[in-house]
Amino acid sequence: LVDLRVGNxxxxxxxxxxxxxxxxGERRPVDDRRRMxxxxxxxxxxxxxxxxxxxxxxxxxxxxxxxxxxxxDLAVRRAYQxxxxxxxxxxxxxxxxxxxxxxxxxxPASVGYYPHxxxxxxxxxxLLPPGRRLETDG
Ligand SMILES: CC(C)(COP(=O)(O)OP(=O)(O)OC[C@H]1O[C@@H](n2cnc3c(N)ncnc32)[C@H](O)[C@@H]1OP(=O)(O)O)[C@@H](O)C(=O)NCCC(=O)NCCS
Numbered sequence: 501l502v503d504l505r506v507g508n509x510x511x512x513x514x515x516x517x518x519x520x521x522x523x524x525g526e527r528r529p530v531d532d533r534r535r536m537x538x539x540x541x542x543x544x545x546x547x548x549x550x551x552x553x554x555x556x557x558x559x560x561x562x563x564x565x566x567x568x569x570x571x572x573d574l575a576v577r578r579a580y581q582x583x584x585x586x587x588x589x590x591x592x593x594x595x596x597x598x599x600x601x602x603x604x605x606x607x608p609a610s611v612g613y614y615p616h617x618x619x620x621x622x623x624x625x626x627l628l629p630p631g632r633r634l635e636t637d638g
Contacts, residue, residue, distance in 0.1 A: 502556060502585055504592050508546040512537050514555050522557075522575035527607050545569060547592045549576070549585050556580045559589035561597070569597040571604040587617050 516536055519525040529535045539560065540546070549557035557576040563569035571593055576585045594602055605625065606614050615621065628634070 502549050502551050502580070502583075502588075504588060505548050505550060506546070506592070506596060507548075508540055508543050508560075510540065510546070510548060510555065510558075512540060515540055515558060518555055518558050518577060519573070519575050521577045521579075522581075523578070523609060524573060524575040524607060528573065539572075543572070545593060545596055547589050547596065549580075549589060551580070557585045557589055559593045561593055561602075563597045563600055565596075565598050565600060567600055569593060569600040569602045571602050574604075574610070586613070590617065590619075 512533065516525070516530050516533070519528050519530050519536075528539075543560045543562055545561040545563040545565075547559045547561075548555055557580060558573065559571060560573040561569050561571045571590070574586060574589060576589075590602070602619070603622075604614070604619075605627075
């Protein structure tokens with residue numbers, strides 16, 4: 501039986517291990533411990549899933565708890581995938597965010613997942629990667 505906890509006071513190495521084991525680690529800076537530490541410390545809405553004392557999943561978000569929750573990372577350990585844990589992590593993230601809408605970008609491995617669990621596609625999401633300069637008219 502897997503239970504959920506809210507809060508970011510989690511062991512960083514365990515969190516990194518969940519990212520790696522889920523495969524999301526391929527797309528996150530898991531080898532940069534300082535950056536991962538900042539990602540965890542500065543996230544203000546983190547839901548984790550636990551099988552006893554083993555962390556088996558995580559949803560890491562930034563929320564204003566009023567309008568928008570950015571769900572940056574959703575990861576479930578491989579051995580625990582397909583049991584509804586991802587769905588529960590999103591559901592709890594939504595509840596904790598109050599009236600905020602959840603916004604996220606799907607990793608390639610999960611593009612089919614989000615429509616399957618009921619998220620709505622948005623065809624006008626826009627990114628500005630770090631270091632990319634804005635276009636100017638000068
Ligand atoms: C994507 C992920 C978080 C889903 O978590 P999960 O606990 O395995 O998913 P759930 O058990 O809640 O799945 C619910 C449903 O979605 C389906 N599903 C799961 N992964 C899917 C996928 N990649 N594509 C399509 N459908 C998927 C399940 O079969 C299940 O269907 P059902 O309810 O009809 O039986 C998890 O598989 C994962 O960590 N993947 C790798 C990391 C990743 O890509 N994360 C997303 C980053 S944005």
